[in-house]
Amino acid sequence: MAGIYIHIPFCKQACSYCDFYFLTKQELRSPFVEALVEEIKSFGSHPISDETIETIYIGGGTPSLLTMDQLECIFTALDKTFHLKPIEVTLEMNPDDVTPEYLNQIQTFGVDRASMGVQSFDDDILRFMHRAHDPKEALKALEALQLANFPSYTADLIYGNPGQSEEILSRDIDQLLAFNPPHISAYSLTVESGTRLGKEVERGVVTPASDDTVANHFDLVREKLSESGIEQYEVSNFAKPGKEAIHNSNYWRHHNYLGLGPSAHSLYWPDDEKAERWKNQSSLKDYLNQDWENVREEQETLNLHEMAEERLMLGLRTKWGVSVNHLMDRYGYRFSDSQMKWLQFQADENNVIIKDDTISFTSDGLRIADHLVFQLITK
Ligand code: SF4
Structure with a gap:
């Protein structure tokens, strides 16, 4: 049993806090999809292609920027290369890309779980985060999601924003709970150096929320979600019973997974042997210019003790x-x-x-x- 993660490295604009790998220029989208298909095919003789692929997660970046033709190419290549028996296929999307038609179309590829980057419904906070969507788009996308026939979906929230009072956060949570979501991921805003937010904090333009505020926000999130039957099952993840994310839970259990696309990580751990972990070339230009033998930018072999400590940390x-x-x-x-x-x-x-x-x-x-x-x- 194994999983596949695909990193789609394109976004409309840079969110102020984000340190994932992405580009805001879109002209390399087609060459990227062509290269990704080649990377998928290159695993045709890897032992992981003998395993059953139970989960697929298309993340990024913003996967909802891909056209239906591009998604079809990716799913066809996966189907031809691997033994797919997916019990969960997740696709990340941003509210400004979502329409009822879009949601219907992605279901034809087997996507059965949508992951929506809502983050907040507050206009000022969304602007502070430099998100591409506004509150109305978030509400409209969630309405469409509620009507679409996904067995499960999840929405992301970010708390601990500078200037975010408990009242604002409480309103955000209530607005999300009104849609009765099966799963919510809630993260505290983290300040990463090199991001726009990191630079603003360094210059003293923005003061991060205090540790106490962040802790109070976390308690508020957990309490309100629990009252609605959405229980914490991981530090940042909350779900109704039976709606826990399978793909991510399998990471925490050390199932094998293949990460495809620039900057994606993989873990391959054959029984009784050392585990191998690698990371693909981060930059799309490098990713496009590599033969698949050399696509790994970092690689490490982990012994059993290192794996055990990681299992403790994750579990x-x-x-x-x-x-x-x-x-x-x-x-x-x-x-x-x-x-x-x-x-x-x-x-x-x-x-x-x-x-x-x-x-x-x-x-x-x-x-x-x-x-x-x-x-x-x-x-
Ligand atoms: S849409 Fe997601 S991946 Fe893209 S910049 Fe914003 S947070 Fe980062």
Whole structure:
């Protein structure tokens, strides 16, 4: 069982906070799709092509900028190269690209999960983020999404924006909940150097929200979503029961995945061997000019101990936590006495749950998940 991620590196304009790889010039879109099809075909003899592909995730960038012909080329190449038996096919889209016709058309390719970059319904905040859409477009896109027949969809929200009061955030959440979404991803605004926002913060033009404000926003998000039956299952992800994202959950469980397109990451871990992780050339120009042998910009081999620590980091950020037996069987990893003592102490502090052979974080623990995992693995 494996997944495929495809990175579409084009956006209409640069959101102020974004540090993903994308271009705002569109003229290389056709050469990119041609190259992507060639990259897909190049995996025809890779062992991953013998596995069943259960999930496909088309992200970016802005995949909804692709034409239907371009999407068809990509899905046809995937179908010809891999054993596709997808149980989830997600496509990211921005509200300003979405119409009822668009949603109907993408379903003909097997897309059964839409991921909508809403972020906020507040005009000032959307402008501060330099998003390409306005609140009306977000509402219209969600109306169309509600009427389209997707088994599931998700919408992204960003909290912790400078100047965003709890009232504004509360209104954002209420507006989204009015559509009864099955899944929501909520992220705190992060300031990355090199982005427009990062430069504004460096120049002192923008002051980021305080840690306390961000923590209060996070609590508000979690509380309001929980009241609506949308429960946190990962630090930034919330879903109704059974609507958790399969593709992303499989990343956290170390299933194999192939990342295609510029800057995409892959993980291939054959049983009982070291895991291989690589990243494609980041720049589209380099990606277009490479033969597929040399498309990897970075590559690393991870031993079992490194994989085990990563599994702890990823698994403990989820409500499922990690199984002690699984850590032993798959990774040869056993908690030391001092780690066990520390886990018991954190259980007494109501940060950790130890039940049967599973270790997970409480909702208090999830608030500080990264800090706790760091303490655990350095014990
Ligand atoms: S649309 Fe998404 S990928 Fe593109 S710049 Fe904005 S946040 Fe980044």
